[in-house]
Amino acid sequence: MKILTISVAAYNVESTLEKTLSSFNDERIYNDLEVLIIDDGSQDSTSKIAKKYEMLAPQTFKYVAKKNGGHGSTINKGMKLATGKYFKVVDGDDWVDTENLVSFIQDLKKQNSDLVLTNHTEVYPDHSKNINLIKNIKPKKEYTWKDNIDIKRVVLHTLTVKTALLRENNVHITENCFYVDVEFVVWATYVSHTITYFDLYLYKYRLGEADQSVAKKNMLKNIEMQEKVSYQLVRMYDLFVKKQNMIQNQEETIFNTFKRSIGSTMRTYLLLSTKVAKEKIKSFDNNIKSISGVSYQRLDDDKFISLIRKNNYSMVPLIKGMYRIWVMKYGY
Template sequence: MKTLTISVAAYNVENTLEKTLSSFNDPRVYQDLEVLIIDDGSKDNTKKIALKYQNIAPETFKYIAKENGGHGSTINKGIELATGKYFKVVDGDDWVDTSSLYTFIQKLKMQDSDLVLTNHVEVYPDHSTKVNLINGMHSGQQYSWNDDINIKRVVLHTLTVKTSLLRKAKVHITEKCFYVDVEFVIWAAYVSKSITYLDLYLYMYRLGEKNQSVAKANMLKNIKMQEKVSYQLVRMYDRFMTENHMLPRQEETIFNTFKRSVGSTMRTYLLMPTATAKKNIIKFDSNIKQISTTSFQRLNDDRFIHLIRKGNYAMVPLAKVMYRIWVLKYGY
C-alpha cells in the first residue's frame, strides 16, 4: 500500500499541468506516493503531458481518462481507485512545494490520524501569501475534536484524510458542477475523529487568473452551480446534526466552512443590480429555510448573513455598496 494518493483533477490544463506534475516528481517519494491524473474529458494536450510523467515513473504516476463529469467526478474516481492509506486532492492548475512534499510524506508514514492538516500558500500573479488556519495545535501531535483546538475552517488545500474513511462513509461528491470542493472537505472533517497538524506550507494555490471558476465574472456566470452546492451543504449539515455524531468543536469547524460557502453565494448576488440582488437573495434564503430550518437558524450566527437578513433584507443595498468597495480594494 502507498502512503499517499494524490488525485489530480485535470480538465484542459495543458498550460499548468506540467508545473503541477513536476512538483510531485521526486524520486525520493516514488515508493510512497501515488498520483492519479484524472483526465475529465480534456480536449487539449492534458493527456500528452500526463503520459510523459507516467512514462517517467509508472509506479507513481497513473493516467486515468474518463468522460467529462466535473470536478466532483474526478474526486469520486480518485476515491474509487486510490491505493494510498491517505488521500489528497490537488487541482490541475495548482501544485505543491516539492521539498515540503518529501517532508510531509516522511511524517505521514509515522501518522495514524484520520485527518492531517497542513498550511497553504495563495499564489497571485504578482505576490504570494502564506495562510495558516490552525490555532492551538502543536505540529506533529495527535488531537481529537474533544481537545481544546481551534481550526478556523477546513479547505481543500489544507487537508489529507484516510482513504478508508471516505469509502466507509460512501462519500460521493456532486458531479457536473463547480465549487464542490467544500462538500469534500466537510465530509473529511465529519468522518474524522483524530487530527494531526503539520506545520508545513505544502499546497500552492493559484489565484488571480481570469479563467478560474473563483473569478468574480465566472462566479456570476455560474451562480446556479453555487446555489446547487449551497443547497447540498444545507442538506449535509442538517443530516450531520440529525445523526448527532458531531462534537462541539467539530460542528464549529464544519459550520465555519459551510457558512462561508453560503455567504459566498449571497455575495455573488451582490454583484447584480440592487433589485435583482435582493430578489435572488430572498429566494435563495427562503429555499434554505424550506430545506432545513436547523441550517437556516444556525446561519444566523454568521455576521454577514445576519446583516443581510436584518429588517426583512433591508440592508441588501448597503451590503452591496460595502461589498463593491471590498472587491475594488482586495479583489475578492
C-alpha cells in the same frame, strides 16, 4: 501499499499541468506516492503531458481518462482508484512545494490520524500569501475533536484524509458542478475522529487569474452551481445535526466551513443590480429555510448573513455598495 495518493483534477489544463506534475516528481518519494491524473474529458494537450509523466515514473504517475463529469467526478474516481493509505486532492492548475512534500510523506509514515492538516500558500500573479488556519495545536501531536483545539475551518488545500475512512462512509461528491470541494472537505471533517497538524506550507493555490472558476465574472456565470452546492451543504449539515453525533469543536469547524459557501453565494448575488440582488438573496435564503430550519437558524450566527437578513433584507443596497468598493480594491 502507498502512503499517499494525490488525485489531480485535470480538465484542459495544458498550460499549468506541467508545473503541477513536476512538483510531485522526486525520486525520493516514488515508492511512497501515487499520483492519479484524472483527465475529465480534456480537449487540449492534457493527456499528452500526463502520459509523459506516466512513462517517466509509472510506479508513481497513473493517467486515468474519463468522460467529462466535473470536479466532483474526478474526486469520486480518485477515491475509488486510490491505493494510498491517505488521500489528497490537488487541482491541475495548482502545485505543491516539492521539499515540503518529501517531508510530509516521511511524517505521514509515522501517523495514523484520520485527518492530517497542513498550511497553504495563496499565489497571485504579483505576490503570494501564507495561510495558517490552525491555532492551539502542537505540530505532529494527535488530537481528537474533544480536545481544546482551534481549527478556524478546513479547506481543500489543507486537507489529507484516510482513504479507508472515505470509502467506509460511502462519501460521494456532487458531479457536473463547480465549487464542490467544500462538500469533500465537510465530509472529511465529519467522518474523522483524530487530527494531526504538520506545520508545513505544502499546497500552492493559484489565484487572481481570469480563467478560474473563482473569478468574480465566472462565479456570476455559474451562480446556479453555487446554489446547488449551497443547498447540498445545507442538507448535509441538517443530516449531521440530526444524527446527534458531532462534537462541539467538529460542529464549529464544519459550520465555519459551510457558512462561507452560503455567504459566497450571497456575495455573488451582490454583483447584480440592487433590485435583482435583493430578490435573488431573499429567494435563495427562503429556499435554505424550506430545506432545513436547523441550518437556516444556525446560519444566523454568521454576522454577514445576519446583517443581510436584517429588517427583511433592507440592508442589501448598503452592503452591495460596500462590497463593490471591496471588490474594486481587493478583487475578491
